[in-house]
Amino acid sequence: MKNRQATFISFTLAFMLILVCSSQAMAGETYKIGFSGAMTGPTSDVGVPYSKAIEDYCRYVNDEKMLGDDKLECFIRDDGYETEKTKRNFEEYLDEGIVFYLNYSTGSSLAMGKDFDEEKIPTITASYHAGNLDVSNYAFLPIVSYTSQALALADYLVANHKGDTPQVAMFIHPSAFGRAPVEDLKKAIAGGLKMDLVEVVEHGKDLDNTAMLQRWMNKKVQYVICQTVQPPVATMLKSAQGLGVIAAKYGEPGKLTFLGLHYAGGPDLVALAGSAVEGFYWTTSYTLMTEKGPGRDAQLALAKRYGRDDATANSQNYTNGVQVIQIAVETIIRAKAKGKKITRQTLYEELLAMNGYNAYNSLTTVGPASYSKTDRQGVDMLQLYRAQGGVFRPVGVPFAYTPPK
């Protein structure tokens, strides 16, 4: 009798042990990713759709079981564009055990670069400031830097200008983000780029830019390069329209031709500036929702699936957000495929190996995102667009731009 009892108990225990182990194995792992961005405060018009994109794609990954039995958990918090809050969010995420971090502002990316290195955590920033890469070996840009974008625009500007040396003004955001490409542009001019940088204006919260535009006209400025977010650009364009100084064709004498870097233009600018956007030149590495393609269809489907409104679904900032989280998820998928344990280090290694045939195409960019130890700028291609009939249309084909050393 006692033997039977002992056998029964040992069988029961063994069964329970197997049950516990197998249920643990079936439950899968949870990988955590953190994002801190400006959903309120300055630049929140960019940060809101950006964060919604990250949230939606995270849900999509889990709903579609893209990681098999494993789950993705995304922490998304508002930092109001304040570095102190960003740092607090980052510390919270580290306490939670994140394996990948997505940052937003230029200021916080520069301030926290050493933290990324110390924590050895791969980080993709929404800021394309080249300086982010200097302060941290673990910082990555989703596309080419502001400097490359500004220099590419400047090259185009000079190459297509007719007449004397073009007189150029810069209209920039009053922050590290806005100032990022200014010094490099000045260096390029000192190095032989044939243009004069007449004035660099850091905008405030002006509701009208008439005085500034009049001053530029008096100084014979012909081109304005914008490095800021869309609302101040829209205000300036409306003032320019009121004055009748927007060039009808590129480089028209006595008028102003406006050009913008990634965050300064796009469909969001069309929505804000209306007809004043006509003739605005804009460069980015992303494809547009106004152009038919698989990227557009996928984005619309994603936004619709999670109940987003049309403005969000068509926002290029939503596109940006999707792309960065796609890259992060892709590193997890690749590391899993190789049988590696998902850690910060393995994801960092996967990012560095994302080049050549392994470069990642997110469908919403004009070229694949590729990273290596010597190149931490994702998509190396740029596309020039021009606003025509209320829509940004491509000008020429995508081009690779490498800034002079």
Place this chain on the structure above:
Amino acid sequence: MAQNRWLATGNFFTSYKEEQRIFLTHLDRLVFICFLVVLFVWPLFLEVGNKYMLVIDNILIAMVAILGLNLLTGFAGLISIGHAAFVGVGAYTVASFARILGDSHVLITHAWPLMILMAGGVGAVVGAIVGLPAMRLKHLYLVIATLSFQMIFQWTINFMSFFNQGQTISIGRVFWFTGKIVRKQHYFFWYYVILVIVIILGLAVRNLLRTRYGRCLVAVRDNDRAADAMGMHPGLTKVYAFALSGFFAGVAGALHAYLFRGAGFESFTLHQSISYLAMAIVGGLGTLVGSFLGPTAIIMLDLQVENLSEFFKHQFSAALDLATALRPLTFGLVIVLFLMFEPRGIANWWRIVRSYLKLWPFRY
């Protein structure tokens, strides 16, 4: 003097000296010592994440700053809306050394107590200079003078390349007797450093108020002509109040720079100055205990409002504007409510609780 030094339920002073004791009863002293022991010991037993250690460290730094602002506004009656700029002066003193010598220079990493003291000194000098108009100006005019200092500070930091145009100037990790303070120990280490500084400066203010220099501040606040007639120099007293306040703010700035491992423009804006003023008002102007309660209340409130904003954002996608407005709205509302219903601040609640406990179980 009270017969029982442990449980005095009323005032039994027979001399001014007795009235000026730091602790009126032995029980007060014992409770204070026990409270200090708790403050020093709790991190050893309770595990708190880095996020909350950072919040706690921030509260302690704000306490140092508010001690200074309370001396200026609460005790000397001089309203300043440029206090964040004074804090910034301290932070940028350390950052300037880092910029010139390198962020890991031995002076920054090893002689950090000296750097903190130096930041306080620079803050005091700048405070005294900014306080010079106080010899001539009063009330609203003085407020505008401090506002202009805030503007000058912001412009200087934002546009001078030496200050990296407001972008963060990084500061290296410090060393202690045990070696380099690595990331894991960072917030824990600075908790103790800032706590010690808060205690020292708190006792210093308490002592200052017992001296004639402290009484001078209060006399000038209450009636500067009467103070003048009594042989005090109201103008110099005001400048001295600004210098003292600048010293506290400078120390707070240096601590801020070390805690965040860098100095960046956005931590020292006009908005932050108004926050400091709110902390002083909510805590209780002209009270020492208010300097500790105000920062705690406002920073914790800020944190809760943030959580509420997050909730709104997730619940109502169209309510984003509400989420953006929630912080300034709550902030303004709290100040207005305190000014209307409790102008003496949370410190008054503390006073009521203490007197109730002192007399307990009797009501009178």
